[in-house]
Amino acid sequence: MRVRRLAAWAALPLAVTLGLTACGSGGGSGGASNPDAAVRIEIAEPQHLVPTNTNETSGSQVLSALFSPLVDYDEANKPHEVAADSVTTSDNKVWTIKLKPGYTFHNGEKVTADNYIDAWNYGAYAPNGQNSSYFFEKVAGYDDLQGETPKAKTLSGLQKVDDLTFTVTLAEPYVDFKSMLGYTAFYPLPEAAFSAPGVLAEGYEQAPIGQGPFKMKGSWQHDAKVEVERYDAFPGQQPKVGGVEFRIYQQPTAAYADVLSDNLDVIKTIPTENLSTAATDLGDRYQQSPASSLQVLAFPTFQEEFSKPEVRKAISMAIDRDEITKSIFKDSQQPARSFVSPVVAGYRENTIGTAGAFDPVKAKAVYEAAGGPKKIELSYNGDGGHKDWIDATCNQLKANLGVDCVGTAEPKFADLLTKLKQKQPVGLFRMGWVMDYPSMENYLGPLYSSTGSSNYYGYSNPEFDKLLAEGARAASEDEAIKKYQAAEDLLAQDMPVIPLRYGQNNFGHSTKVKNVHVDLFDRVDLLKIEIA
Amino acid sequence: MLRFILRRLLQMVLAFFGTTLIVYALMFAGQGDPIQALAGERPVTAAQRAYLTEKYHLDATGVGGFFYRYFDYLGSLVRGDLGQSLTGRQISDILAAAWPVTLKLAVIAMAVTVIFGVTAGVIAAIRRSGVFDHATLVVTLLVLGIPTIVLAPLAQYFLGVRWPIFPPTAGAQPSFYALLLPGIVLGSLSLATALRLTRTSVTENLRADYVRTARSKGLRRRRIVGVHVLRNSLIPVITFLGVELGNLMGGAIITEGVFNVPGVGFNLFRGIRTEDGPLVVGIVSVLVVVYLLSNLVVDVLYAVLDPRIRYE
Numbered sequence: 001m002r003v004r005r006l007a008a009w010a011a012l013p014l015a016v017t018l019g020l021t022a023c024g025s026g027g028g029s030g031g032a033s034n035p036d037a038a039v040r041i042e043i044a045e046p047q048h049l050v051p052t053n054t055n056e057t058s059g060s061q062v063l064s065a066l067f068s069p070l071v072d073y074d075e076a077n078k079p080h081e082v083a084a085d086s087v088t089t090s091d092n093k094v095w096t097i098k099l100k101p102g103y104t105f106h107n108g109e110k111v112t113a114d115n116y117i118d119a120w121n122y123g124a125y126a127p128n129g130q131n132s133s134y135f136f137e138k139v140a141g142y143d144d145l146q147g148e149t150p151k152a153k154t155l156s157g158l159q160k161v162d163d164l165t166f167t168v169t170l171a172e173p174y175v176d177f178k179s180m181l182g183y184t185a186f187y188p189l190p191e192a193a194f195s196a197p198g199v200l201a202e203g204y205e206q207a208p209i210g211q212g213p214f215k216m217k218g219s220w221q222h223d224a225k226v227e228v229e230r231y232d233a234f235p236g237q238q239p240k241v242g243g244v245e246f247r248i249y250q251q252p253t254a255a256y257a258d259v260l261s262d263n264l265d266v267i268k269t270i271p272t273e274n275l276s277t278a279a280t281d282l283g284d285r286y287q288q289s290p291a292s293s294l295q296v297l298a299f300p301t302f303q304e305e306f307s308k309p310e311v312r313k314a315i316s317m318a319i320d321r322d323e324i325t326k327s328i329f330k331d332s333q334q335p336a337r338s339f340v341s342p343v344v345a346g347y348r349e350n351t352i353g354t355a356g357a358f359d360p361v362k363a364k365a366v367y368e369a370a371g372g373p374k375k376i377e378l379s380y381n382g383d384g385g386h387k388d389w390i391d392a393t394c395n396q397l398k399a400n401l402g403v404d405c406v407g408t409a410e411p412k413f414a415d416l417l418t419k420l421k422q423k424q425p426v427g428l429f430r431m432g433w434v435m436d437y438p439s440m441e442n443y444l445g446p447l448y449s450s451t452g453s454s455n456y457y458g459y460s461n462p463e464f465d466k467l468l469a470e471g472a473r474a475a476s477e478d479e480a481i482k483k484y485q486a487a488e489d490l491l492a493q494d495m496p497v498i499p500l501r502y503g504q505n506n507f508g509h510s511t512k513v514k515n516v517h518v519d520l521f522d523r524v525d526l527l528k529i530e531i532a
Numbered sequence: 533m534l535r536f537i538l539r540r541l542l543q544m545v546l547a548f549f550g551t552t553l554i555v556y557a558l559m560f561a562g563q564g565d566p567i568q569a570l571a572g573e574r575p576v577t578a579a580q581r582a583y584l585t586e587k588y589h590l591d592a593t594g595v596g597g598f599f600y601r602y603f604d605y606l607g608s609l610v611r612g613d614l615g616q617s618l619t620g621r622q623i624s625d626i627l628a629a630a631w632p633v634t635l636k637l638a639v640i641a642m643a644v645t646v647i648f649g650v651t652a653g654v655i656a657a658i659r660r661s662g663v664f665d666h667a668t669l670v671v672t673l674l675v676l677g678i679p680t681i682v683l684a685p686l687a688q689y690f691l692g693v694r695w696p697i698f699p700p701t702a703g704a705q706p707s708f709y710a711l712l713l714p715g716i717v718l719g720s721l722s723l724a725t726a727l728r729l730t731r732t733s734v735t736e737n738l739r740a741d742y743v744r745t746a747r748s749k750g751l752r753r754r755r756i757v758g759v760h761v762l763r764n765s766l767i768p769v770i771t772f773l774g775v776e777l778g779n780l781m782g783g784a785i786i787t788e789g790v791f792n793v794p795g796v797g798f799n800l801f802r803g804i805r806t807e808d809g810p811l812v813v814g815i816v817s818v819l820v821v822v823y824l825l826s827n828l829v830v831d832v833l834y835a836v837l838d839p840r841i842r843y844e
Contacts, residue, residue: 045802047619126579126582127583128583129579129582130580133580144576146579195738219644222625222629223626223704223794223798224616224629224705224794225629225704239817247703248794248801249701250788250789250792250794250798250801251790251792253685254701254790254791255792257688257689257692258701260700261693263699263700263701402645413568414568415565417565417568464832514626
């Protein structure tokens, strides 16, 4: 008895001391924050870490730390020079790019015009199989680099003037070329990246050497993380953190749990299942910013029953976009009534006019007058979480048009595209578009021009093609926008697709960081983020 | 004994080729357009398509093409080359990084199962119809009824986020402590089965004639249960655990995803999602070997536990 009581008295101060120490160490690390600490950002396993081979967001998030682009975009999403000193042209065909002096690669090499020319030639050369190869198709000589045994190994349109200047000659004038230069594919590569001219060194991708604000710390630890640290010799704007640890997650819900417990600093996309509780879980650390994505329902215009624009407009009129955005997406997206996103210059609100106004009575009258089909099928990919809104849309069409409607899931988007390429009847199908660079043209050309790379609707309008070409040749961006807007008006008449929703970034961060911005390309702005 | 093991090893070779053929055929049949799947929703350039088609013989289609690709694959496999995934990484590198993590996880799960499952099973059997027996019955029914896809996020939310006892995710180079929660979650399902199995088996053996004989000879209860009963009762339990080891290796897809453990299940999930045929077949081939080996170990253990099996 006595012994036990003694033990209790002895244990009490011990427990108090332990508790105090725990508090002390906890308070110390929390109070005096270290501005040079690294922030931890969630990504998925990148597919590649070579600029011309990276076209998904995780890879380009990492590359945005390692490289500094020629141009970046301001608040209005107009390009301004970063690594370039100037980007000039007199005819939109021959562009002169002058580089800022003082830039060095992380291995000490000076950045010269050759680094850009070599990197771009590597990217454009078809046998290298680079994912972003098509970004160079506007440059003169691109066709000679295609096919199994290309005629040439270098783009004839790239010419070195001096160490810091080179010219790019395009095959056709293109007014938005400067905007394009902000894309990942246009970063330079150091000499060390090549083992022989035109041959990428084995292992470069495991520890890419760039000319950006951060350099690699160690190498890419697959499925685990990529770590970078501040590059002190970077002549541009220095970041406010000492480094970044890009943590690789397979499932966003795991990343979300980590942000909740301050184990991770930034999650770029809050998983859908957590959207409804994010505001209470994170408070003002749950944020939204505009994104460039646009969701549409597309028509196979080559099919008889959908060939009339009146039918297509009537279906658009019968869909209550606002209701679906609110009840299904919990306002994590915004209703869309134009073919281009609000994030680009030249955007106008509600270009589809009456077709975008929800009017079930008129919709039904127009639909019946035009002889629309009695049964409508909506195809979508089952792996992307589209079932809910497709079903809701179907229910609206059933109620408002008096038609029979079914949603058909294909396992993957790729399967849907394969069917479309073979012109199999899939009914209406969902499409999404994310821009490559801020330009109206990027929302119009690839999607609706007769030869567009993503024109799966069989839409072809010579007048539209002509206006796009005129826009690209226009003397100034403002004139180009006028042409593009005229082209968009044609789309509004023909309605090859029904615009439904604009995307938004829904992101969250821990209590350990502040000033978190997610840009239009779903990338965290690494120059703005700070330790809280 | 040696002949027994040799015969089993020979059978394994046949089983290995049979299963890889089936897996390869399934992946081949289920593949839509792997190149497009890799690119997601973006258009694939002609150059990229040509490059990947040639590299992975994707132009070899139909029955002839299937066998061409299968034998091509087997040829490299025999040379010890698992090939490259569609993203260009060596599959052997991927597996070399993933296996140790999954193995650690499986060992923890297995330890949880054996330590808690078998022990509690024995106790429940000895004190049949007692409070402990009834309590474990309820708990095991509960655990068996909740699928991992619910159990794992719940455990993560309550034990990782709400009351931060464990780190919510394991991440890169996880410590033993970080793997403990996913290990327990992974092990809990087989724990319930192991517990019930042990209990039934021990109960039956406690009623057996040899136990009565031993007791009448005056052997102590501890020796009867610990040596005589347990040895005979463990045969079905070990069968179950052996198969379960294989399951733990491959079936960690959900747990590894929820707790962000970069192991085999994590990679298998990505491979399936991106229709990365070479990666999926590579992982599954190795999984087949694991299954076969754990079955071999089970059979050898049988022979150790029951001499009659040895001489068959």
